[in-house]
Amino acid sequence: MHVICVASQKGGVGKTTISLNLGLALARAGHRTLLMELDAQGSLCLSLGLPDRARPGIAEVLTGAEHIGNVLLRTRDPQLHVLSVGRVDPTTVAGFEEALTRTGMLTGMLGKLESEFDIVLLDCPAGLGKVTSRALEAATHVLSPLQAEPLALRSVGQLLALVDRIRAEKNPRLTLIGIVLSMFDRQTPASLEVAETLWTRFPGGIILDSVIPRDEVFLEASLRGSPLLLMQKRPPPLARVFDQLANDVLDRLDTQ
C-alpha cells in the first residue's frame, strides 16, 4: 500500500482540492484508493457534499468509540473511499491534534488498512507542525502542491528540508513524488514569474508535468459539493488534468 502525504507549509494552495480530484482519478484508473482527512477543518468532506460533521471518522477512532473498519465512507466511485476527520469540536482542535500525533497512532491506523487499499492520500492541514510531521513519518511518498504565487514559492523549500530530515531520522522509505504547480494563471505576470522561477530553480524531475490552472470551476464544484470529475455527464476538460496527474503520480509510484 502506497501512502501519499499531500502537504504544504502555505495555506490555501489546493491540498484538499488536489487530494480529492487526484484520488478520484486514481480510483477511475482502477486503484483502490482512500482519502484520509487529517485536517480538523473538514473541507475534504465538505467538498464531497457530505453534511457538516455528520459522519464519525478519525476523531471517533482516536477515542475508541469506533473501529476504523466501520467509518470508511463509500463514494459514487466504488474504488474510492473516504475516512473523514470525524466530529471534531472546533473548540478542542488542539486536543484532537495532540491525540492524532501520539507516537505510533497514525502508523497504527494505516496498518489496519493495509490489505484493503492500494493507495491512501493523506490531506494535511497547512503548516509543518506536528500533524504534518507525523503524516510524513507514516507515509511512503509526499506530493506538495505549490500555488503559483510569490509567497508560496518561498515556503516550498522549507517543506523539502523537513522531508529530508524525516527521511534521515525517522522514515527512510519516504520518497518525494514531486511538486505540482497549482492555481497557475498565465494571464497574471506574478504567476508566470513564479512558474519560471520554479522550473529554473528545481532540478528536472522534481516538478511534475501536470499543472493545475486557476479556474472558477473549482469554486463552483465546492459550492455544489462534488469533485470536478463527477460534476457533469461530460466532465469539464479540466478533469483531464487530474487524469494526467494520476498518470504522473503512478509512473513515480511504479505501480503501472
Added chain:
Amino acid sequence: MHVICVASQKGGVGKTTISLNLGLALARAGHRTLLMELDAQGSLCLSLGLPDRARPGIAEVLTGAEHIGNVLLRTRDPQLHVLSVGRVDPTTVAGFEEALTRTGMLTGMLGKLESEFDIVLLDCPAGLGKVTSRALEAATHVLSPLQAEPLALRSVGQLLALVDRIRAEKNPRLTLIGIVLSMFDRQTPASLEVAETLWTRFPGGIILDSVIPRDEVFLEASLRGSPLLLMQKRPPPLARVFDQLANDVLDRLDTQ
C-alpha cells in the same frame, strides 16, 4: 495596549496580507503599531522584503538568546515595527510551536511591550490549533479574514465557536472586532454567492463594511517585497481600502 489576533481556520485567506496593510494604515493614522509574526513560515517578513531568516525574532526570545527589546525591527514608517518569527529551522517547527505555546509565554512577551505600542497585530498560522488558541488567550480583540470562497465560509463558524469558548473559560475581555471579506471577486458567481450568504447569515455589525477585493496588485506587492501602501508615490486606489479598514477597526476599538 490593544492586541488584535488576526486568525482563520482556513489557510491562504489573506491573514498576512491584511495584517501587513492594516498595520501600516493604523501606523499612518498615528497609532504606534507592532506586527507580530506568530507563523513559522515567515511570510510577513517576506512580504516586507526582509531577506529570508535574516533577522532574530520570537524564536530567539523563546530560547533566551535575545531580549524582546532588541529584536523589534523598524520599517519605513516610524510608527510601525515588526517582531519577526525569527530563525525557525523548518525541521523543528513543531518544537518552536511547543515553546511558543507554553503557558504564559505569549502573555509575558506582550506584557514587556505594554508601554511602547498602542496596537499589536498577531499574524497567526492557519488553523485552530495551539498557536491560535494561545494567541486568542493573550489578545484583547480578534479579526477574522474570510475569503469569499465556499470552503472558507464553513470554517468561519468554527473560529467563532473557539472565540466564544476562550472568552468564557480563559480570557473574558476577548472581543470580536468582526469578519472582513477578503479576495472578493464580483465577476465570479461563487464569490458573490459567498458574500450574499455571509451578509444574510451573520447579524449586523459582525461583518465589517470594508471589503478587500481580489486583485493582482497584491501578488506584485509580494514579489516586490513591499506592502501595498508603500508601493508607489501615489499608492494604488486599493490602498485606500486599508485606510477605511483601519477606521472600521479603530471605531470598534473605541480609540478614536
